[in-house]
Structures are given as C-alpha cells and as structure tokens.
Amino acid sequence: MSAVFNFTFVPWFRSVAPYIHLHRGKTFVVGIAGEAIAAGKLQHLAQDLALIQSMGVKIVLVHGFRPQVNEQLAAKGHEAKYSHGMRITDSVALDCAQEAAGQLRYEIEAAFSQGLPNTPMAGSTVRVISGNFITARPVGIVDGVDFKHSGLVRKVDTKGIMRTLEFGAMVLLSPFGFSPTGEAFNLTMEEVATSVAIELQADKLIFLTEIPGVRIHPGEPDSEDNPIDTELPLAAAEKLLAQLPNPSQPTDTAFYLQHCVKACKSGVERSHILPFAVDGALLLEIYVHDGIGTMVIDEKLESLREATADDVGGILQLIEPFEQDGTLVKRDRTEIERDADHYTVIEHDGVIFGCAALYPYPEAKTAEMAALTVSPHSQSQGDGERILKRIEQRARAMGVKSIFVLTTRTMHWFIKRGFVPVDPEWLPEARKRKYNINRKSQVLVKNL
Numbered sequence: 001m002s003a004v005f006n007f008t009f010v011p012w013f014r015s016v017a018p019y020i021h022l023h024r025g026k027t028f029v030v031g032i033a034g035e036a037i038a039a040g041k042l043q044h045l046a047q048d049l050a051l052i053q054s055m056g057v058k059i060v061l062v063h064g065f066r067p068q069v070n071e072q073l074a075a076k077g078h079e080a081k082y083s084h085g086m087r088i089t090d091s092v093a094l095d096c097a098q099e100a101a102g103q104l105r106y107e108i109e110a111a112f113s114q115g116l117p118n119t120p121m122a123g124s125t126v127r128v129i130s131g132n133f134i135t136a137r138p139v140g141i142v143d144g145v146d147f148k149h150s151g152l153v154r155k156v157d158t159k160g161i162m163r164t165l166e167f168g169a170m171v172l173l174s175p176f177g178f179s180p181t182g183e184a185f186n187l188t189m190e191e192v193a194t195s196v197a198i199e200l201q202a203d204k205l206i207f208l209t210e211i212p213g214v215r216i217h218p219g220e221p222d223s224e225d226n227p228i229d230t231e232l233p234l235a236a237a238e239k240l241l242a243q244l245p246n247p248s249q250p251t252d253t254a255f256y257l258q259h260c261v262k263a264c265k266s267g268v269e270r271s272h273i274l275p276f277a278v279d280g281a282l283l284l285e286i287y288v289h290d291g292i293g294t295m296v297i298d299e300k301l302e303s304l305r306e307a308t309a310d311d312v313g314g315i316l317q318l319i320e321p322f323e324q325d326g327t328l329v330k331r332d333r334t335e336i337e338r339d340a341d342h343y344t345v346i347e348h349d350g351v352i353f354g355c356a357a358l359y360p361y362p363e364a365k366t367a368e369m370a371a372l373t374v375s376p377h378s379q380s381q382g383d384g385e386r387i388l389k390r391i392e393q394r395a396r397a398m399g400v401k402s403i404f405v406l407t408t409r410t411m412h413w414f415i416k417r418g419f420v421p422v423d424p425e426w427l428p429e430a431r432k433r434k435y436n437i438n439r440k441s442q443v444l445v446k447n448l
C-alpha cells in the first residue's frame with residue numbers, strides 16, 4: 001500500500017466520523033423521483049442507502065413513478081392527462097400506476113437483495129418492508145376538473161412505520177393509498193414523502209430529483225456565478241416561494257421547494273433537494289460539510305439574526321475575554337456601535353452567546369469575517385458553524401466571491417470548513433494597509 005494512501009485515507013475517514021455519530025439513530029425519509037430509476041441510477045442509490053442504513057440511520061424510502069406510468073399509458077395508446085400540476089387518474093391510468101408500482105417494487109427489492117462479494121453491497125443485509133401504511137382520500141373535483149382516482153394523503157400509520165423501522169428494516173412506500181372502503185388512490189411521491197416525514201417528525205426529508213437544487217439567483221441561467229444555494233433558511237425559502245410562479249413541472253424551482261418548506265414548517269428541521277445525476281449525491285450531502293444540493297433549514301429565527309445597536313453591550317461582553325487573552329484583536333466600543341449592522345448574533349432568552357462581523361471589500365469582490373465568537377458556555381454545539389453559514393449567505397447576497405479571516409489560533413477550525421491558507425499579500429489593498437505584521441495572523445480564504 002502506498003504511504004500517500006495512508007495520508008489521504010485516514011484524515012478523510014476521520015473527517016466523516018462526526019457525521020456518522022451525528023446521524024446514528026436518526027430517521028430520514030428519502031423520496032426518489034421515478035426519473036432516477038428510469039435513468040438507471042437504482043443500483044448505486046441502493047448501495048448508498050444500504051451504507052447509510054448500516055451506519056445506524058432509519059430510512060423510509062418513497063419512490064416516484066411518473067415516467068413509468070406514462071410509459072405504460074403510451075403502450076396502451078393513452079395520453080397522460082394533467083391539471084393544476086397533478087395527474088388525472090382515470091381507470092386506465094390507475095391500472096398503469098398499479099402495474100408500474102408493482103414493477104418498481106420488484107426492482108427496488110431486488111437492488112437491495114444483492115450481496116456479491118467485492119461489491120459495495122457485500123455483507124449488507126437490508127430488509128425492505130412495504131405495506132398499507134397510507135390512508136388516502138380523493139382529490140375530488142377541483143374547478144370543474146374531476147381527478148377521479150388521484151388522491152391525497154389522509155393518514156399515515158406512524159406506529160406501523162416506526163415499529164418496522166425499529167425492527168431494523170427499511171420501509172418502502174409507493175405513491176399509493178387506500179380509502180377505508182378499500183379503494184386505491186394514486187398519490188404523488190412528493191406528497192407521500194412530505195406527509196410521512198411530518199408525521200414521523202423525521203430528522204431529514206431528502207428528495208433525489210432531476211434538478212441540482214435551488215440556485216442563488218433562481219430564474220437566472222445556470223453558471224459559475226449562479227451556484228447552488230447549499231443552505232436556505234426557512235424564512236428565505238418561504239420568501240422565495242412566494243415570488244415564484246406556481247410549479248407545473250418537476251423541473252420548476254418551486255416544485256420540490258414547496259414540499260421542503262411545508263415539511264420544515266411542520267417540524268422537520270432539514271429538508272434537502274439533491275440531483276440524482278451526481279453519483280453518490282446522498283453521501284456527499286449527508287457526510288460532507290458543505291453538501292451538494294440545497295438544504296432548507298428551520299433555524300430558530302429568534303436566535304440567529306442580524307445585530308442592532310441594542311446588541312452592542314451583549315457583543316462587547318462576549319468578545320472582551322477573548323480580546324484580553326489575545327485571541328481576538330481589541331475593538332473599541334464606538335467602532336462596534338458604528339458597525340452594529342455588520343454583525344450577526346445568536347441570541348437566546350435575551351442573552352447574546354455568539355457573534356461575527358462581515359466587512360465587505362467590494363473592489364476586491366471579497367469580505368472579511370471578523371470577531372467570530374461563541375460563548376465558552378455553548379461552544380461545540382454547532383453555533384460557530386451556524387454563524388459562519390449565515391455570514392456566507394450575507395456575503396453572497398452582497399455579491400462577493402469569497403470571504404476571508406485573519407486568525408492566530410483557530411486555523412484548523414476554518415480549514416475544516418473549507419477555508420484555505422493564503423499569503424497576506426493576497427489581502428485587498430485597503431486591508432493590507434491595516435495588517436499587523438507583529439501579530440503574524442494567518443489569512444484564510446473561502447470561495448463562495
């Protein structure tokens with residue numbers, strides 16, 4: 001084995017460890033668009049899901065079947081009918097949906113049953129259990145359109161699903177539900193996944209979709225300057241949703257976003273939109289710090305917010321001990337008062353226990369994050385990271401391409417979060433003039 005391998009593998013594996021601990025025992029609801037299976041992604045998805053489950057995550061898998069139903073309809077010489085962005089399920093479409101769901105369940109169960117030696121599935125024992133966990137009701141007649149056998153979720157058998165998960169199995173759901181009279185209704189994968197995530201109060205709702213996520217400037221063309229927004233706070237997601245037109249296609253930005261917002265508002269703290277086109281998308285999102293898709297997160301708004309002049313006292317109290325021991329550069333009260341709106345704070349019950357400031361250098365398309373501090377009483381609970389994410393969002397909104405920090409003691413914390421060390425010469429001219437040679441601060445930059 002080459003020595004280089006040890007130096008890359010070991011730190012890489014250790015970097016994943018915190019996420020393995022974090023997610024153990026948690027419940028994830030994963031919705032897979034039928035398009036992913038049509039595109040031949042099932043084998044790799046099953047391998048990744050089996051791996052995630054083996055690391056202690058309880059998984060409810062909901063598959064979609066839009067293209068498969070349409071294919072069956074085409075084979076029967078029928079056209080797919082939609083209204084209000086929803087399928088109208090006549091009796092032919094219902095037959096097709098039942099056939100497609102049956103076929104897909106077989107394929108999914110088969111994919112989880114492999115265990116050939118020397119493959120990622122070797123030694124995995126994934127028990128997949130499906131069942132009549134969803135009670136449905138008809139959509140009915142909307143604006144004069146009869147949706148026939150199209151339905152909506154009426155009830156989720158939470159106890160049944162929980163018991164199955166606790167038994168160590170993966171729960172597999174098709175977008176079908178039954179009425180108390182035994183009538184079958186065709187549902188949507190998105191609605192089933194969202195309802196199940198809400199009813200279970202799952203830790204994550206994850207959609208594997210045909211889109212890569214939500215872009216920083218939705219509606220503008222994809223480009224390097226318009227990357228995927230990896231973290232959308234619930235309030236921002238709701239605001240965006242209100243501005244977007246009603247979705248009619250799964251590729252419309254609002255299509256999956258509306259379900260993520262609904263889940264988050266109903267107590268599912270994190271919902272994700274990921275591209276199935278990227279191999280290993282689930283692993284990259286769950287076990288890597290920045291992730292690759294968009295995560296809508298319900299961070300308690302009252303706690304993480306931009307500062308006002310009233311917060312200056314709290315900020316000073318927080319940073320003073322770190323100024324005294326030399327971790328932070330001393331700032332005077334007038335400077336903080338003048339720059340209060342540059343600060344982001346975390347507040348709880350009227351006490352500020354985290355802060356950071358952002359100073360833009362627009363001419364160099366960058367901004368400095370300064371005075372990042374979390375109270376010693378609440379360190380190591382992820383607040384430093386939450387503040388960093390918010391500062392990154394503020395920086396993106398300003399249109400800068402990177403953020404930088406100057407630090408003498410916290411280098412590794414930043415490196416772990418995607419910053420890279422650069423020479424002080426890198427600093428924008430205006431900042432270079434203020435650089436204190438004697439302090440020998442390390443400059444670190446993160447591209448946004």
Ligand SMILES: CC(C)(COP(=O)(O)OP(=O)(O)OC[C@H]1O[C@@H](n2cnc3c(N)ncnc32)[C@H](O)[C@@H]1OP(=O)(O)O)[C@@H](O)C(=O)NCCC(=O)NCCS
Binds near residue numbers: 406409
């Ligand atoms: C750096 C700081 C903001 C992190 O805040 P936090 O809320 O504890 O951060 P998180 O919970 O997101 O991350 C905690 C992890 O970072 C690690 N960490 C904390 N300080 C670190 C440091 N100086 N170097 C490397 N890692 C550090 C912790 O050990 C913890 O790791 P663990 O989860 O494996 O136990 C906080 O430690 C702090 O206020 N430090 C003093 C002020 C400071 O140095 N600010 C930076 C100025 S440039």
